[in-house]
Amino acid sequence: MPRAKEFxxxxxxxxxxxxxxxxxxxxxSFNDLVEELGxxxxxxxxxYGDKQALYHAAxxxxxxxxxxxxxxxxxxxQPVREGFAELFDAMIEGQCSNGSSGCLMVNSMVELSPHDPxxxxxxxxxxxxxxGLFASRLSAAQRRGDLAKxxxxxxxxxxxxxxxxxxxxxxxxxxxxxxxxxxxxxxxxALD
Numbered sequence: 677m678p679r680a681k682e683f684x685x686x687x688x689x690x691x692x693x694x695x696x697x698x699x700x701x702x703x704x705s706f707n708d709l710v711e712e713l714g715x716x717x718x719x720x721x722x723x724y725g726d727k728q729a730l731y732h733a734a735x736x737x738x739x740x741x742x743x744x745x746x747x748x749x750x751x752x753x754q755p756v757r758e759g760f761a762e763l764f765d766a767m768i769e770g771q772c773s774n775g776s777s778g779c780l781m782v783n784s785m786v787e788l789s790p791h792d793p794x795x796x797x798x799x800x801x802x803x804x805x806x807x808g809l810f811a812s813r814l815s816a817a818q819r820r821g822d823l824a825k826x827x828x829x830x831x832x833x834x835x836x837x838x839x840x841x842x843x844x845x846x847x848x849x850x851x852x853x854x855x856x857x858x859x860x861x862x863x864x865x866a867l868d
Contacts, residue, residue: 778848
């Protein structure tokens with residue numbers, strides 16, 4: 677008869693997520709995970725597999741939450757510029773708050789994507805998903821007359837996604853909210 681799990685998988689995954697987010701993949705050893713998560717090495721292996729599998733599980737959880745949050749920010753009938761302004765502002769606030777370890781996806785893109793095909797695939801899927809979400813919102817804004825018909829929703833979506841990535845890197849490296857907000861104001865002019 678298999679033994680019952682002695683830990684909450686979702687809670688452990690959240691803790692692993694934050695540990696990887698703070699230290700990165702390479703600077704988090706399996707011993708660190710065992711010690712910080714309070715779960716035996718064997719239980720981690722049995723539940724998640726190796727460190728890389730645990731990392732990808734944590735990253736997928738992070739991406740699902742982030743995507744859900746972005747969808748909520750862009751839902752509704754508010755003007756498209758206002759929706760994107762709220763999205764960018766929330767990102768800046770979250771990324772520049774004291775003790776923030778930045779965006780796990782962006783950290784993963786920089787640290788692992790060049791060398792890890794699985795992480796690269798997650799990054800590419802993330803890009804397609806967010807660009808699709810943004811393009812859908814921009815197309816809806818065009819149908820309502822909130823965005824000029826001359827604008828290309830797909831190109832704008834890609835531009836806004838790339839802006840989001842750049843802001844995530846700059847927020848981690850520099851943390852200057854006002855300069856990031858200035859960048860957002862300029863970026864949002866593309867919607868005028």
